[in-house]
Amino acid sequence: MAMLVGFIPKGYSEEAKQKFIEGCARCESQGLKLAANFEHVYLHEFDGDHCDEVMKKTKIMLCYTAEKKGLINKAEFVQLFKETCDEAFGEGETANAVVYLEEHENPFISIEGVMRSEDQEMMAYLASLNQDEED
Secondary structure (H helix, E strand, O other): OEEEEEEEEOOOOHHHHHHHHHHHHHHHHHHOOOOHHHOOEEEEEEOHHHOOOOHHHEEEEEEEEEOOOOHHHHHHHHHHHHHHHHHHHOOOOOOEEEEEEEEEOOOOOEEOOEEHHHOHHHHHHHHHHOOOOOO
8 A cells, every 4th residue: 555645846738737647656666665545645835936946847746655665666756756757847847856755654554444554465476576685
């Protein structure tokens, strides 16, 4: 499971915003290797009049997710987010593509009414993602 909150300056077309939301969902499924039913994307638009020139061209992604996604998967998520910004808004329109990825260790998270820590298939899946370190 992951919850994504994207922050962009106001003023983009509905088409660009939809492309951005779909791209963020792809970041989650391809980058973090999560099934589509675990995608949760929210878009927040901020007022560019309250920003400096760099912030006006900055796109931010907050990602809150369960632990053990693996460094390789997180790196892929970040790369996909930069690509998503370029595809949705045009290359050069994003001065900074910033990702804050927070993993929580709380075992008392439920997905579809089942405690994650009691779902052996989910726990095995999460363990399989953390294959980026040499043993």
